[in-house]
Amino acid sequence: MNIQENYSLKHHNTFGVEVSAKYFAEVNSLDQLTQILRNTSVRKFKLLFLGGGSNVLFTQDFDGAVLQLNLKGISEKILNDNEVLVTSQAGENWHEFVQYCLNKNYGGLENLSLIPGNVGTSPMQNIGAYGTEIKDTFVRCKVLNLDTLEVEEFDHNKCNFGYRESIFKREGKGKYVILDVTFKLTRKNHAIKTEYGAIKSELENLGIYNPTIQDISRAVINIRQSKIPDPKIIGNAGSFFKNPSIPMEQFLELQKTYAEMPHYPNGDLVKVPAGWLIEQCGWKGKQIGNVASHELQSLVIVNKTGLASGKEIFDFSTMIIESVNEKFGIDLEREVNII
Numbered sequence: 001m002n003i004q005e006n007y008s009l010k011h012h013n014t015f016g017v018e019v020s021a022k023y024f025a026e027v028n029s030l031d032q033l034t035q036i037l038r039n040t041s042v043r044k045f046k047l048l049f050l051g052g053g054s055n056v057l058f059t060q061d062f063d064g065a066v067l068q069l070n071l072k073g074i075s076e077k078i079l080n081d082n083e084v085l086v087t088s089q090a091g092e093n094w095h096e097f098v099q100y101c102l103n104k105n106y107g108g109l110e111n112l113s114l115i116p117g118n119v120g121t122s123p124m125q126n127i128g129a130y131g132t133e134i135k136d137t138f139v140r141c142k143v144l145n146l147d148t149l150e151v152e153e154f155d156h157n158k159c160n161f162g163y164r165e166s167i168f169k170r171e172g173k174g175k176y177v178i179l180d181v182t183f184k185l186t187r188k189n190h191a192i193k194t195e196y197g198a199i200k201s202e203l204e205n206l207g208i209y210n211p212t213i214q215d216i217s218r219a220v221i222n223i224r225q226s227k228i229p230d231p232k233i234i235g236n237a238g239s240f241f242k243n244p245s246i247p248m249e250q251f252l253e254l255q256k257t258y259a260e261m262p263h264y265p266n267g268d269l270v271k272v273p274a275g276w277l278i279e280q281c282g283w284k285g286k287q288i289g290n291v292a293s294h295e296l297q298s299l300v301i302v303n304k305t306g307l308a309s310g311k312e313i314f315d316f317s318t319m320i321i322e323s324v325n326e327k328f329g330i331d332l333e334r335e336v337n338i339i
Helices: 030-037 093-101 121-126 198-207 211-229 246-259 273-282 308-327
Strands: 005-010 020-025 046-050 061-067 074-078 083-089 138-145 153-154 174-185 237-238 245-246 264-266 268-269 291-293 300-303
Touching: 005 074, 020 030, 030 061, 030 093, 074 153, 083 121, 093 121, 121 174, 153 174, 198 211, 245 246, 246 268, 273 308, 300 308
Parallel strands: 020 061, 046 061
Antiparallel strands: 005 020, 074 083, 083 174, 138 153, 138 174, 237 300, 245 268, 264 268, 291 300
């Protein structure tokens, strides 16, 4: 295995930030992974496992070892007439995996089309979009315990999923590496979800009134492409902030001033779109130096010139957080992992 020193990570993070790693290696198998982790000279450094680099912001060089996980492969196990288990290795591209399932007419992931990143990072974030989250179809994942170097299995309960949260972002952070993920999908009796966002109106624009799961995916792709820039063209990490949930009393008080405030029920709380809050504070399309809030979706922060440092992007996000807090009394939380 080729371990490189002082390696540029510019093409390994979707913000396109120019930083370097003290050590870098691509890992293509579990054997390679355990081999490198048994290397005592590597283990004395900080470790960072990268998937597609789509949910990370590097604010400085990484003084440790970055391991790019390229584990590949997809397998299936048909359970009955209507259910199938599909297992993907961690290094598979998420959107390509979703399209693989749709080509097989396996339903359950179509609303998650075009989300950037790899399959292995999807449980960490409990990624979600348009009324669907990973936890809805997740069955289990296999992980490598970094202390014991033994493979373990985490079922749905053990992952302790929350909104853009899981055990892997909390008490299990830095303790495990996800190797593969298994989903239970439908083969024919698909649950079509069109209630969230602009899916219904996009389907109408397409002249579709009895949508298939493939139609849902097409509509989601169209919506995302109309709002979120391609990171290959302009650096970004998709949604930079989580949508905040606030107490009902706080929402009702805010609604007296902002009657048009969009909102969604979230148990005893009320979820408010972060993009709307940011836009109301005048950030949509605003640029400071090399960084901007995207002109079509204020929730997306972009490396406008391609020359932004991670610190510039982080400082820009801090200004947005402070602005929203001052106007609405709501604290925005970054969805992107800050390194």
